[in-house]
Amino acid sequence: MMKKFGALFIVQGINYVSPLILIPVLTHRLGVAAWGKISILISLTVFSLVFIEYAFHLSGVRAVAQCKNDEEELNGLFVNVVGAKFILGLMFSTLSCILYFYFLSSYINEIEFLSWLLSTIAQSQTGAWYFQGQQRSVLGFGMEAASRLISTVLAIIVVHVPSDIWKYFISIAIGWAPGILFSMFRAHFFKSLSFFSIRDVYKLLVSGFNAFLLNAWGAFFVSMPTIVLSKVVSLEVVGYFSLADKIVRAMYGIYVPFHTYLFPKIARLAIENKDAAALYVARGLKVCIVSGILVSLSIFLLADNIIVFCFGVDFFPASSVLKMYSLMPTILVINSILVVQWMVNLSVERIYNKWNVIFGFLKLFLVAWLGVRFGAEGAVIAISSSDAACLLASYFSLKKIGLTPFVCELKNV
Numbered sequence: 001m002m003k004k005f006g007a008l009f010i011v012q013g014i015n016y017v018s019p020l021i022l023i024p025v026l027t028h029r030l031g032v033a034a035w036g037k038i039s040i041l042i043s044l045t046v047f048s049l050v051f052i053e054y055a056f057h058l059s060g061v062r063a064v065a066q067c068k069n070d071e072e073e074l075n076g077l078f079v080n081v082v083g084a085k086f087i088l089g090l091m092f093s094t095l096s097c098i099l100y101f102y103f104l105s106s107y108i109n110e111i112e113f114l115s116w117l118l119s120t121i122a123q124s125q126t127g128a129w130y131f132q133g134q135q136r137s138v139l140g141f142g143m144e145a146a147s148r149l150i151s152t153v154l155a156i157i158v159v160h161v162p163s164d165i166w167k168y169f170i171s172i173a174i175g176w177a178p179g180i181l182f183s184m185f186r187a188h189f190f191k192s193l194s195f196f197s198i199r200d201v202y203k204l205l206v207s208g209f210n211a212f213l214l215n216a217w218g219a220f221f222v223s224m225p226t227i228v229l230s231k232v233v234s235l236e237v238v239g240y241f242s243l244a245d246k247i248v249r250a251m252y253g254i255y256v257p258f259h260t261y262l263f264p265k266i267a268r269l270a271i272e273n274k275d276a277a278a279l280y281v282a283r284g285l286k287v288c289i290v291s292g293i294l295v296s297l298s299i300f301l302l303a304d305n306i307i308v309f310c311f312g313v314d315f316f317p318a319s320s321v322l323k324m325y326s327l328m329p330t331i332l333v334i335n336s337i338l339v340v341q342w343m344v345n346l347s348v349e350r351i352y353n354k355w356n357v358i359f360g361f362l363k364l365f366l367v368a369w370l371g372v373r374f375g376a377e378g379a380v381i382a383i384s385s386s387d388a389a390c391l392l393a394s395y396f397s398l399k400k401i402g403l404t405p406f407v408c409e410l411k412n413v
Contacts, residue, residue, distance in 0.1 A: 018148040018149055021156075023243070023246060023311075024311050024312075025156055025159075026038065026155070027239075027243070027314075027315065028312065029160055030161070030162050032235070032239040032314065033236060033239070034162040036230070036234075036238040036239040037108065037235065040226060041108065041116050042242075043222075043226040043227055044223065045120050045123070047219045047223045048092060048096070049120060050212075050216050050218075050219040051216070052088045052089050052092050052120070052124035053085065053215075054088060054212050055214065055215035056085070056204075057129045057215075058208070059208030059211040059212070061264055061267065062211075062267045062344075062345065064130060064132075064264070074130075076195035076200070078127070079189060080195065080197065080201050080204055081130075081204060082184075083196050083201050084201045085124060085125060087201070092121075093117060093121070096117055111166045112165050115166040115169035115170045115173070116169045118169065118173045119170070119176075122172065122177060122180070123172065123176055125180045126176070126180070126183070127143070127179070127184070127186075128143060128144050128183075131143075131186075132263070143179040143182055143183060144179060146178070147178065148175065149175075151174070151175030151176065154174060155167070155171040210347065210349050210350055210353070211344055213350075214339070214349045214352060214353055217353060217357055218356065220360070221360035224364055225367045225379055225383055226238060226241065226242055226245070228364050228371070229371050229376070229379050232368055232371045233371055233372070233376070237375050238376075240315065240317050240376045241318075241321055241376035241379055241380070243307075243318045243322075244321040244380070247299070247322060248325050248326070251295055252329045252332045252333060254295070255288065255333050255336065262284060263341060266280055266281065266341050266345050267345050270345040270346055274346070278342075279405075281338075281341050284337050285334065288334060288337055289333075292329055292331075292332075292333040293330055295330070299325075299326040300323050303322040304319045306322065307322060321380055324381065324384075325380045325383075328383070328384055331384065331387050335387070335391055338394065339352050339391075342405050351394060351398065352394045355393040355394050356390055360386070360390070363383055363386035363387070366386065367379045
């Protein structure tokens with residue numbers, strides 16, 4: 001197990017170090033305003049990927065974990081998930097073209113839009129979920145790490161001036177292509193095409209709908225604050241906010257190997273022995289709360305040094321934003337354990353969905369209101385307070401029906 005954890009940390013380290021290498025290069029070469037434009041497109045990518053992937057990184061992993069290593073069933077599942085993503089990709093492309101002509105044409109030109117669209121579709125076709133469900137996460141995420149590394153190297157080579165923004169997105173599309181082909185080869189995609197069935201695709205979409213809503217609302221309320229903020233402040237302020245947001249979420253990434261290892265294990269235990277699953281989740285929560293606080297404290301104390309050393313004095317205003325955002329890794333890691341690991345595997349994520357919608361729209365209102373008055377710092381206050389309130393409301397809703405992992409853990413003591 002320790003070897004698997006070590007390998008996952010190395011692989012995920014590449015996944016999160018690659019952007020941290022690329023972002024300083026892009027900010028120095030393109031400037032704050034151009035980086036603000038890229039940030040808006042990246043925010044759109046987050047929500048767009050959710051639409052095409054349809055939360056198969058949750059429902060797909062859960063389905064694979066419950067297949068009991070039946071190779072024929074696994075290959076059929078892979079083919080039908082790819083088919084579902086293809087159909088959703090066509091729908092997304094159509095909607096994106098409408099969105100561009102009515103809303104985005106004032107921000108980006110046609111070449112930038114098409115390159116962004118291609119990069120988004122390429123990223124959505126990852127097969128990491130298939131390997132993760134078989135507890136071969138090192139292979140799946142190693143494939144993604146290689147894709148990000150290729151994209152990073154290509155972007156550093158070809159992106160030099162603001163007019164090269166389209167080359168950045170083309171680099172992403174090229175980088176992800178080998179990984180897509182590799183996953184298809186390992187899952188015997190072309191030999192298994194006979195398993196494709198519209199009825200099975202429909203069943204997959206229905207069975208994963210609650211997980212999709214969880215992911216869709218989550219991505220919507222993660223990506224929209226940047227877009228809302230861009231309507232009330234300058235692109236420079238958006239750039240400062242986005243930079244702090246990327247650093248915070250990269251720091252949260254150190255927990256991904258832990259969560260990646262737990263999810264398929266808890267998915268099986270949730271069916272076989274719910275109390276044992278609760279024991280895993282409760283202990284994981286305790287560890288993550290303590291370590292999350294330590295990470296948050298480190299970000300707060302080192303914010304000035306991180307910004308100046310990695311991004312230069314031009315981005316120093318982002319240091320105050322980063323300090324105010326430092327509590328976010330703790331909120332994110334608790335959310336991942338309580339919601340993704342526990343509620344999704346118990347199929348009660350609708351409880352979180354309800355609170356996420358309520359506090360999500362409140363968050364967007366507060367981002368606009370506080371953003372006008374306090375800039376990026378106001379947006380950070382709005383996001384952190386709303387997300388914390390949503391998490392607390394979800395926890396007390398679980399407690400009300402006796403489904404918190406701590407209640408189930410006490411049964412095992």
